[in-house]
Amino acid sequence: MKVSKKVAGVEYAIRDIVSAAREIEKQGKIVDYLNIGDPVQFGFQPPENVKRALINAVNDGNNFYTQSEGLPELLDAIAKKENSKGLSISSEHVLVTNGVSEGLDMIISSIVEDGDEVLLPGPYYPPYASYVRLHGGKPIEFEVDLETSQPNIDDLKSKISSKTVAICLITPNNPTGSIFNEKSLKEIVDIANEHDLYIICDEIYDKIVFDEKFTGIGKVSGDAPVILLNGFSKVHLMSGWRIGYIVFNDSPKLDSIRENLPKLARVRISTNLPVQYAALESLRGPQDYITNFVTELKKRRDYVISRLNSMNNISCSNPKGAFYAFPKIENNRFESDKEFVLELLKQKNVLTVHGSGFGTKYGNGHFRIVYLPNMGILESSMNKIEDFVR
Numbered sequence: 001m002k003v004s005k006k007v008a009g010v011e012y013a014i015r016d017i018v019s020a021a022r023e024i025e026k027q028g029k030i031v032d033y034l035n036i037g038d039p040v041q042f043g044f045q046p047p048e049n050v051k052r053a054l055i056n057a058v059n060d061g062n063n064f065y066t067q068s069e070g071l072p073e074l075l076d077a078i079a080k081k082e083n084s085k086g087l088s089i090s091s092e093h094v095l096v097t098n099g100v101s102e103g104l105d106m107i108i109s110s111i112v113e114d115g116d117e118v119l120l121p122g123p124y125y126p127p128y129a130s131y132v133r134l135h136g137g138k139p140i141e142f143e144v145d146l147e148t149s150q151p152n153i154d155d156l157k158s159k160i161s162s163k164t165v166a167i168c169l170i171t172p173n174n175p176t177g178s179i180f181n182e183k184s185l186k187e188i189v190d191i192a193n194e195h196d197l198y199i200i201c202d203e204i205y206d207k208i209v210f211d212e213k214f215t216g217i218g219k220v221s222g223d224a225p226v227i228l229l230n231g232f233s234k235v236h237l238m239s240g241w242r243i244g245y246i247v248f249n250d251s252p253k254l255d256s257i258r259e260n261l262p263k264l265a266r267v268r269i270s271t272n273l274p275v276q277y278a279a280l281e282s283l284r285g286p287q288d289y290i291t292n293f294v295t296e297l298k299k300r301r302d303y304v305i306s307r308l309n310s311m312n313n314i315s316c317s318n319p320k321g322a323f324y325a326f327p328k329i330e331n332n333r334f335e336s337d338k339e340f341v342l343e344l345l346k347q348k349n350v351l352t353v354h355g356s357g358f359g360t361k362y363g364n365g366h367f368r369i370v371y372l373p374n375m376g377i378l379e380s381s382m383n384k385i386e387d388f389v390r
C-alpha cells in the first residue's frame with residue numbers, strides 16, 4: 001500500500017541512529033547512550049511536589065477532557081512566566097500543547113503552503129526541517145557563528161526570498177548551545193517586521209544557561225509577529241509527560257493565525273489534564289530544583305568541553321546553554337560525519353549523533369554529545385572517544 005512522499009521523507013537523526021546501537025547490544029555489548037537530550041533518563045526527576053500534583057489531580061477525579069486551549073489557571077501562570085521574560089500578553093494569547101513538538105507542527109501547518117520557505121538557524125533541531133517538509137515547504141539554513149554564538153545577519157538577509165514566510169530561532173540552541181544576544185534578536189525582529197515574516201522562537205532551554213543572563217525574544221518583540229514555543233520537558237524535567245505551549249505576541253499581524261490555529265487544538269480535543277496540574281505546580285512551586293540541575297550541568301559541561309578540546313583532531317566551542325556539545329571533526333578520515341559516528345559506535349560502543357542530522361549545510365563535519373550522564377559515565381565515554389580519535 002502506498003504512503004505519501006511527504007511522510008516517507010521525514011527523518012529524525014537523534015532517534016534514527018538508535019537502531020545501529022541496538023545491533024551492537026545484540027552482540028552482548030553495553031552502549032553508552034549520549035544521543036538523547038532527556039534529563040529524566042539520566043537520573044534527574046521532577047520534584048516531589050510536582051509528582052504529587054499529578055497524583056492528586058488523578059485522585060481528585062480530574063481525568064476528563066478539558067478546554068482545548070488549556071487549563072485556565074495554567075494559561076495564567078504561563079502568561080505570567082513569559083511576561084516576566086519581557087512579553088506583554090494575557091492568558092488568551094497562550095495555548096497548551098502536547099509538547100513543543102505538537103506546537104511546532106500546529107504552527108508550521110498553519111503558515112506553510114507548497115513551496116514556501118522557512119529560515120532555520122544552522123545547525124538546528126531536526127523536527128524544524130521535518131515539519132516544514134511535511135507541510136510542503138522548504139527549510140533554508142542561515143549561518144550561526146559557533147564561537148560568538150550569534151547569527152550572521154547578512155547571511156540571513158540574503159536568504160530571504162519572495163517565498164519566505166518565517167524565521168525560526170532556537171535559543172538556547174540544540175545542538176550547539178548557542179544563545180542569541182539582545183542585539184541579534186532585535187535585528188531579527190526588525191527584519192521580520194520589515195518583510196512581514198513570522199518569528200517562531202523556541203525557548204525550551206530558557207533556564208538552562210551557564211555564563212550570562214538569558215534574554216528572551218519577548219524583551220525585544222514590541223508588536224512584531226512573534227510566536228514563542230516553550231515547554232516542560234527540559235527545565236521542568238517532565239519530558240515523558242508531554243506538555244508544552246505556544247504564546248502569540250500581542251501583534252495585529254497575528255490576528256489571523258490566532259483565529260485559525262486554535263482550530264487544530266480543538267480537533268485534537270485537549271491535552272492531558274492531570275499533567276496540566278503538575279505543570280502548574282512546577283511553575284508556582286519552589287524553583288530551587290532548577291538551580292541545582294543547572295549547577296550540576298555546568299560541571300558536566302566544563303568537564304566535557306575541556307576533555308574534547310584536549311583531543312587530537314577535535315575542537316569544540318563552549319555551549320552557553322542547554323546540555324549538548326557539538327564538536328568539530330578535523331581531518332575526518334571517514335567518508336562523512338555519519339560514518340565517524342557509526343565507527344565510534346562500532347569500535348567504542350559510544351552513541352552520539354552525526355552533525356549532518358542537524359542540517360547538511362552547517363551541521364556537517366560535527367557530532368553531537370549529550371552531557372547529561374553522570375561524571376563517571378562521562379569520563380569513561382570521553383576516554384573512549386579520545387582513544388578512538390587517536
Ligand SMILES: Cc1ncc(COP(=O)(O)O)c(C=O)c1O
Nearest residue numbers: 037099100101125174231233244
Ligand atoms: C529545541 C527543542 N525544541 C523542542 C524539543 C522537544 O520538546 P517537547 O518535548 O516539548 O516536544 C526539543 C527536544 O530535544 C528541543 O531540543
